[in-house]
Amino acid sequence: MSDEGLRGPGPNERILPEGRRNDQGIRIDPEAEAEHPPERTLLSALVKNEPGVLAEASGLFSRRQFNIESLTVGRTIDPELSRMTIVIEEPRPGIDQAKKQLEKLIPVVSVRELDADAVQRELVIVKVNGEEPDKVNAITQMYDGETLDAGPRTITVELTGDEQKIDDAIDAYEQFGIRELVRTGYAALARGEAPTARVKQPNKAPTESQVATQEVSDD
Amino acid sequence: MSERASVPKEDEADAEAEPAEDETTDEQPAQTGADAVATALENAGVEYLFGVQGGAIMPVYDALYEHDEMTHITMAHEQGAVHAADAYGIVSGEPGVCMATSGPGATNLVTGIADANMDSDPLIALTGQVPTDLVGNDAFQETDTIGVTQPITKHNIFAQSPDEVGTDVGHAWALANEGRQGPTLVDLPKDVTQTETDVKPGKPETPDTYNPPTEADEVVVEEAAKTLADADRPVILAGGGVIKGEAVDELRQFAREYEIPVVQTMPGTGAFPDDDPLSLEIAGMHGTGYGNLAISNCDVLLGIGTRFDDRLTGGIDSFAPDADVIHVDIDPAEISKNVYADYPLLGDAKAVIRQLDDALERAPDCGDWRDQCDEWKDEYPMDYQTPEDEPLKPQYVVEKYDELTPDDTIVTAGVGQHQMWAWQYWTWKHPRTWVTSHGLGTMGYAVPSAIGAKLAAPDQEVVAFDGDGSFLMTAQELSVAVRENLDITIVVLNNEAVGMVRQWQDGFYEGRRMASEYPWIPQFDKLAEAFGAQGLRLEDYDSVEETIQEARDYDGPSVIDAIIDPSENVYPMVPSGGDNARFALKEDHLEEL
Numbered sequence: 001m002s003d004e005g006l007r008g009p010g011p012n013e014r015i016l017p018e019g020r021r022n023d024q025g026i027r028i029d030p031e032a033e034a035e036h037p038p039e040r041t042l043l044s045a046l047v048k049n050e051p052g053v054l055a056e057a058s059g060l061f062s063r064r065q066f067n068i069e070s071l072t073v074g075r076t077i078d079p080e081l082s083r084m085t086i087v088i089e090e091p092r093p094g095i096d097q098a099k100k101q102l103e104k105l106i107p108v109v110s111v112r113e114l115d116a117d118a119v120q121r122e123l124v125i126v127k128v129n130g131e132e133p134d135k136v137n138a139i140t141q142m143y144d145g146e147t148l149d150a151g152p153r154t155i156t157v158e159l160t161g162d163e164q165k166i167d168d169a170i171d172a173y174e175q176f177g178i179r180e181l182v183r184t185g186y187a188a189l190a191r192g193e194a195p196t197a198r199v200k201q202p203n204k205a206p207t208e209s210q211v212a213t214q215e216v217s218d219d
Numbered sequence: 220m221s222e223r224a225s226v227p228k229e230d231e232a233d234a235e236a237e238p239a240e241d242e243t244t245d246e247q248p249a250q251t252g253a254d255a256v257a258t259a260l261e262n263a264g265v266e267y268l269f270g271v272q273g274g275a276i277m278p279v280y281d282a283l284y285e286h287d288e289m290t291h292i293t294m295a296h297e298q299g300a301v302h303a304a305d306a307y308g309i310v311s312g313e314p315g316v317c318m319a320t321s322g323p324g325a326t327n328l329v330t331g332i333a334d335a336n337m338d339s340d341p342l343i344a345l346t347g348q349v350p351t352d353l354v355g356n357d358a359f360q361e362t363d364t365i366g367v368t369q370p371i372t373k374h375n376i377f378a379q380s381p382d383e384v385g386t387d388v389g390h391a392w393a394l395a396n397e398g399r400q401g402p403t404l405v406d407l408p409k410d411v412t413q414t415e416t417d418v419k420p421g422k423p424e425t426p427d428t429y430n431p432p433t434e435a436d437e438v439v440v441e442e443a444a445k446t447l448a449d450a451d452r453p454v455i456l457a458g459g460g461v462i463k464g465e466a467v468d469e470l471r472q473f474a475r476e477y478e479i480p481v482v483q484t485m486p487g488t489g490a491f492p493d494d495d496p497l498s499l500e501i502a503g504m505h506g507t508g509y510g511n512l513a514i515s516n517c518d519v520l521l522g523i524g525t526r527f528d529d530r531l532t533g534g535i536d537s538f539a540p541d542a543d544v545i546h547v548d549i550d551p552a553e554i555s556k557n558v559y560a561d562y563p564l565l566g567d568a569k570a571v572i573r574q575l576d577d578a579l580e581r582a583p584d585c586g587d588w589r590d591q592c593d594e595w596k597d598e599y600p601m602d603y604q605t606p607e608d609e610p611l612k613p614q615y616v617v618e619k620y621d622e623l624t625p626d627d628t629i630v631t632a633g634v635g636q637h638q639m640w641a642w643q644y645w646t647w648k649h650p651r652t653w654v655t656s657h658g659l660g661t662m663g664y665a666v667p668s669a670i671g672a673k674l675a676a677p678d679q680e681v682v683a684f685d686g687d688g689s690f691l692m693t694a695q696e697l698s699v700a701v702r703e704n705l706d707i708t709i710v711v712l713n714n715e716a717v718g719m720v721r722q723w724q725d726g727f728y729e730g731r732r733m734a735s736e737y738p739w740i741p742q743f744d745k746l747a748e749a750f751g752a753q754g755l756r757l758e759d760y761d762s763v764e765e766t767i768q769e770a771r772d773y774d775g776p777s778v779i780d781a782i783i784d785p786s787e788n789v790y791p792m793v794p795s796g797g798d799n800a801r802f803a804l805k806e807d808h809l810e811e812l
Contacts, residue, residue, distance in 0.1 A: 008508065011801040011811045016515050017539040025527075026559040027540065049429065051377065056369055063370050080715040100552035102789055106374040106394065213425060 015054045024093050036091035040069070040115040042188050043099060045084040046197040048107040049075065057084060065121055066090055070122075070185030081109065083196070085120075085188045110197040112190075120188035123160045126170065129177040130155045136176055143169040154179060221445040227645040252381030253282035253412035255403075256345065257387035259420040265289055265316050266672050267307060269300040271327075274360060275318020275347025278412035280318075286637075287562075288656040289552040292674070292703065295695040297324050299667035301331025302693070305340050305630060306654045306671030306737035314341040314395040314403075315671060321347045322360030325406075325708070326367065330661055333371040335402040337658025339463060341395045341650075342402040344368075345388070350379075350410040364406045373401030374478040378411045385420025393423040393679075397551040398431030400463050411687075431549055433562035435571045437727050443545045443562035444578035450519035450543075452588040453479045456502065458658070459486025460524015460548060462650040470523065473572050477582040480592050482510040484525050485579075485642060486657045489650040499592055499600075500647075504793050505639045508599030508802050511793070514539050515800035519583075521747040524568045525549040525558035527656060529796070532735055537798035547571045599791070599804065601643055610758060610784040613712040614635065617644040619763050620682060620710065623771070627652060627682040633665035633689030636718035639789040652679075663692030666709060670696060673705045680771070687740050688717040694746065700776035708770040709778045711743045720763045722788045726809050747778035 003019045018099050021027045022037060054073055069087040076083050088098055095113070103111045114120075125148065128136055136155045140147055145159040160170050170181065190196040221500040250258070254280050260268070266601055268291045268740045272280055283291055294300040295318040304315030319328050335342040349358040365377045373585060377386040384407065389728050390401040401647050451683060461470050467490050474481045481491040483506045493500050502510040514520065520542040524532070532538040545569055546560035547551075551627040554563040564571050603614045617640050621628075626648045632655040647653060656664040669683035690711050700707055721735040744754030757766045757780065770777035791802040794812055803809045 007602070007802055008809050013802065014512075014800065016798070017540050021536050021540055021558070022537060023536055025535045025538075025555070025557055027542070027544075027561075038574070052365060052369070055366070059369055093452050093559070097552065097556055100554075104550070104552055106426055106429055 017087050020145060024091070027091075036093060038067070038089050038091050039095065040089050041095050042085065042118055042120060043086040043088065043102070044112050044185065044188060044190075044196045045102055046076070046082060046110040047073075047082050049080050049106075049111060050107045053082070053105075053107045054084075057086075057102060058102055060090070060105065061086075061098070061132050064098070066094060068159065072185040072187050074114065074187070084107070087186050112197060114188055114190050115180055115194070117191050118188045119191050120162060121160050121162065121185050122166055122186050123165050123184040124170070124181060125155045125156060125178045126156050126173055126181045128173050129155050129179065131151065132176060136173070139169070139172045143172070145169070146192060146210055228725060230598075235387075239734060249415045249417070251278065251282065251413055251415055252378070252384045252407070253278040254285075255389050255416055255418065255420050256384035256412065257286045257366070259385040259392070260316065261286055262420060263389065263392040263423045264313070264324075267292060267779055268316045268318055268486065269294055269303040269307070269671065270318035270345075271297050271300060271320070273323060273347060274317060274326045274347055275321035275409050276345070276407065276703055277320075277347070278409060279345065279347070279407060282412075285429040285701065287395045292699065294667065294720035295315025296693070297327030297526070298330055298663065299670070299693055299696040299699065301328045301344065302334070302506075302661075302664050302667035303671035303674075303696075304531070304606055305331055305342050305569060306668035307675045308341040308395075308400075308627060309654050310651050310672045312341070312463075312651070313613070314343050314400075316343045316345065316361060318345040319347070320360065321349055321364070322361075322362045325362055325364040327754050329367060329371065330659075332368055332402045332404065332767060334656050334661045334664070336371045337362070338656070339400050339459060340402065341400040343388075343391050343405040344402065346404060346406050347412075348406045348408040351408045352410070354408065364404070366406050366411065366416075370602045371402070372404050375404040375406065376428050377406045377734075378408065381411050381414040381416035382418045384411055384416075385418060388675075389420055389423035389586060390426055390475060393425040394429060396423075397425055398429065399582070407459065415570040422775070426635075427761075431567075432565045432609075433570055434550070435566040435574055437546070438563055439572045440571070440578050444575055444580070446543050446562065447477075447479075447519055447521060447575070448579055448581050448583055451585060452517045452591075453521065453583050453585055454480045454499075454513050454517040454542075455479050455520040456484065456514065456522040456525055456683040457481055457486045457487040457521055458523060460526075461490040462569050462791040463662070464524055464549065466523070466568035466572055467650045469569050469572040469576075473576055473634045476559070476576070477579065478589065479761075480513055480585065480589060481583070482506075482513060484528070484531050485655075487525065488642065488653040489647045489691065491566050492645045493649045494648065495618055496647065497589075499596070501642065502799070503528075504795070505643065505789050505791065506531075506799075507601060507643075508791050509592060509595035511791075511799040511802055512599070514542075515798070516591075517542050519545065521541050521545045521547070522550070522558075523572065525669065526553050531801040534796045537800070542657060547804065565658070578653050603787075605760070607760065611758065611781065612787055613781070614644045614787075615760065616712065616757070616783070617641050617684065618779050622643050623764065623767055624680050628682060629654060629676060629682045631655060631665050631668040631672055631681065632689050633683075633685040633692075634660045634662045635686040635689055636714070636722065636787075636789050637686040639719075640712065662686075662689040665689060665749050666693050666700070667696045669707045669709065670700055670703070673707050680703075683705040683707060685709055685711050687711055687713040687743070691737075697750040697752055697776060697778070699749065704775050706774055707776050708767075709747075710774065711778065711780050712783050713740070713743065713780055714783050714787070716785060717742060717788070718785075725788075725808075727794070741782035743778055747776075753777040755779045760795065
């Protein structure tokens, strides 16, 4: 305590350090100004089949403002485990953060980022006007689709494929008038022998039974 | 930390004597899910529970009737229960337990759970729930507690069956405690707790998917050690993880051996003693000028158990701009979340500091840097004026209280200017003595947390610094302190305002004091007396010591209504998102920023 008041020069008179970090927290050469552009990334998560696990994962993505493109979930051959395929578009630090946050959830057994060559497919069901059944059928055949329902006024078909193929097919169907469509979002597995679920991780080691079931479900 | 009351009851002592093979439990009365909950808590060594009774949680309370090794503290409000349990966890190091009924009981816990989540405090919340056949029907006092608390818990569990509920509670306790600590919640439908089960819960265990890291990667440790040894201007930034990870001794030894200056975050306060020559005390928005300058100018920053909160970093682009960052953390998601880590050391703070110590071949040659830090200490001291003709300065009250009490006195605080003055002007020497709401900034935290802290450490003095606005939010918990005859002192630094808001309005909103002045508050000394506590009023410098002594001498809770200078503000200050090297030491400086 003193009576002389606060000492020290004002902020403008102080010597400041020269370098800077960018707004992603990375120290950079101020001349270079490197930034990470968003990337499209496939994440595959193996999760325990507990109630609320989907809500937990999707809630995590929304509240942390990760830009999610699609999210699918379904059971594996182990009835206790489900696999989620999540497509996000984020700069690299965001992708890493999304993976790590997802991995922190207790019901999550494994999270892995899949390579760009992963086997990935989406299913779409399209309901078009049925006035020209022959033409609709021709396009369905061109895109290796299947007719699920055909009536006097509507025809419903299913197609699977990657994003480009499905977008193209939808373009082609537009001439008949698309009444409704539904897309499932991506399901994906790592290509070849590479396992989709990484089992050895720094912060999670599944039990023996989980490793065993993963091997089965990954084969 | 605290000694647990672990005197087994006679019949249990017998059961322990004979190993578990003997399954003749015929003479035991059938137990319910609620008994399993209570047994699981007992197995975890729980001593105190903080809560409020209610319809859906009644079976659990009924089961606790038989468990007199655990003491239930009935609080005035569920928010009081969760803050008390939170503080109990901070001070004892082991999960505090709070409980509430369904619906409003559970939602009243939400603020405190979110608070514990932000500060990684070990906490379990047990909430009653309507019977499972009514769940989803908007039944009386029903809330989707799992949904509400999912974003603010480390993990939460909806108890599905009386056979598993004991394991659920064990999981919750273990998860709250292990790895990066945090709050967990178990939602207990009334039918699950009322139904009979013959499954006896065991010791708490984490689920098999949870395996936090222990030791950091050796290669990165080697690289980090090399970088640190070559540093010219190194700084250690000690976060709350140092205290939570019980790594205080390791940190102190490490810093002293290699003579590296140490700055602490707000949750890390107490990790390194303020009176050590290497201490630069505290950093961030209201940290010391020298602490902030050291971080801004360092070339290697060793951050241990810190999540680089924005109140600490200010603008990310100006935080430790020249530094190689070595980041030690037990939570992989904290690495490079806010500040990119050049050397990520994923692991337990205690173990990783030892690893670094083993790998570090020599101390960095940084005598000049330490001299520079000392110069900054002289140049920008924590200081304030005390003219006799002006009303009492809050900093003076804090300093005097500190002088008069033992080093291990526990200080709790609400949120606002009083919290910052307590933080800045107390001389911190021990871990687990600074108990406040860091990340969430919860007003009203001081009084209930003082109750939890005192029960966790009955032999230590406890003082709660509160503001008038903050005190009004949970003043009803004073009734609990009186009922339990807890020897705590609450110092209300009373400036008839929510002072921090008013300070910002004066600084950044052209002095438009919208809804920040409280000229209608009660006399807190009289209010204290109405509750049955000792009430004291403090208005001038001459009676500061005497009033503090009177409060300390009183056997029970005292409230000092300290009427302070309403024009006093908190400095140093870095405006939100600003550059920490550009701190204001007084009002005039704000205009330069």
